[in-house]
Amino acid sequence: DGGITQSPKxxxxxxxxxxxxxxxxxxxxxxxxxxxxxxxxxxxLIYYSQIVNDFQKGDIAEGYSVSxxxxxxxxxxxxxxxxxxxxxxxxxxxxxxxxxxxxxFGPGTRLTVL
Amino acid sequence: QKEVExxxxxxxxxxxxxxxxxxxxxxxxxxxxxxxxQYSRKGPELLMYTYSSGNKEDGRFTAQVDKSSKYISLFIRxxxxxxxxxxxxxxxxxxxxxxxTFGTGTKLQVIP
Numbered sequence: 001d002g003g004i005t006q007s008p009k010x011x012x013x014x015x016x017x018x019x020x021x022x023x024x025x026x027x028x029x030x031x032x033x034x035x036x037x038x039x040x041x042x043x044x045l046i047y048y049s050q051i052v053n054d055f056q057k058g059d060i061a062e063g064y065s066v067s068x069x070x071x072x073x074x075x076x077x078x079x080x081x082x083x084x085x086x087x088x089x090x091x092x093x094x095x096x097x098x099x100x101x102x103x104x105f106g107p108g109t110r111l112t113v114l
Numbered sequence: 115q116k117e118v119e120x121x122x123x124x125x126x127x128x129x130x131x132x133x134x135x136x137x138x139x140x141x142x143x144x145x146x147x148x149x150x151x152q153y154s155r156k157g158p159e160l161l162m163y164t165y166s167s168g169n170k171e172d173g174r175f176t177a178q179v180d181k182s183s184k185y186i187s188l189f190i191r192x193x194x195x196x197x198x199x200x201x202x203x204x205x206x207x208x209x210x211x212x213x214x215t216f217g218t219g220t221k222l223q224v225i226p
Contacts, residue, residue, distance in 0.1 A: 004157075040122060042202065043158075043216040050211060058213070090157050097211040100146045100165065105157030 002027045004106035006091050011111045013078070013085070021076045021109045023091035032074035033092040033103065036060060043090065049074055050097050078111065086113045117141050120203055120217030129226050133190040137203035137217045140184065144205040144215075147179045149188045152200045152219065161188070161201075165208075193224045 004025045013019045025032065031050050035043040045058030049068040063082025068074055074093075078085045089109045094101040120137045127133055135149075146165055150158035164170045167181045176189040186205075190197055203217040 040218055042118070042120075042218040043204075045213060048211075092157075100163060100206075100208075102160050102163075103214065105159065107157050108155070110155075 004091060004093055004104055006089075006106035006109050008109060009107065011109055013111060013113050015113060016080045018077055018079050019111065021078065021089055021091075021111070023074045023076065023106060024072055025074075025091075025093045025104075025106075026072060027093055027095075027104060028071070029093035029095050029104075030071070031094045031097045031101070032068065033094075034058075034064070034066065034074070034076045035090045035092065037088040037090055037108075046076065046089075085111055087111060115140060117215050118203065118205060118217045121220055122218055124221040124223060126223045126225060127193055129193060129195060129224055131193050131224075133193050133197070133222060133224075135188040135190075135201050135203075135220050135222070137186050138184055139186070139205055139215075141205070141207075141215070142181075142184070143207045145208040146206045146212075147177070147186050148204040148206075148214070149175075149177055150202040150204060150216075152202060154199075158202055193222075195224045195226050198223045 007022045033048045034046040047066045049055035065077045091106040092103040094103045118139045148163040149161045152158040170177045174191045178187045200219040200221045202219045206212040206214045
């Protein structure tokens with residue numbers, strides 16, 4: 001079955017630690033995205049990548065980093081510089097980025113900072 | 115002022131009711147209008163999208179866009195308990211890469 005997988009489902013982090021969230025897709029999509037979802041805030045774009053080895057900052061990139069070494073994978077690192085990292089993180093992918101291109105979402109990772 | 119405004123609810127209706135969900139927006143460059151459904155602790159899934167103004171129907175779901183009023187709606191007929199979820203509106207422009215701007219979501223509960 002084609003789709004997007006995110007791991008882990010739940011993640012606990014101590015303050016001052018970096019953590020990496022995994023996102024893998026087997027849809028052969030070129031574009032991938034990371035969003036953060038907080039209550040009452042909707043989805044906010046952290047980073048996106050339109051092609052391998054290239055990515056751009058979204059609206060709230062500070063304290064986060066990404067890489068796109070393979071088409072299938074787009075891991076997100078939450079660094080200790082992110083002041084309020086507790087949130088639900090969603091990865092998405094789309095075939096392209098021009099015109100309308102449906103974004104398919106993974107099941108999410110809930111990160112809690114202890 | 116947010117680019118996209120959506121009432122968070124919660125909205126509670128009896129089974130079989132017609133549900134109306136709405137969003138307003140301020141960016142006149144938006145051309146694509148989407149509705150996503152998100153079940154608790156899951157990722158959103160696209161329900162339907164429309165381009166520019168007009169109506170679109172898909173089974174029990176109807177999406178309406180009124181660009182002159184900057185107002186979009188999703189109607190659900192004969193609502194079912196399985197429709198209980200959070201509904202997110204989303205919008206983007208056209209041409210090249212266009213960021214998708216999401217509403218905050220409206221939580222819907224359909225009571226059997």
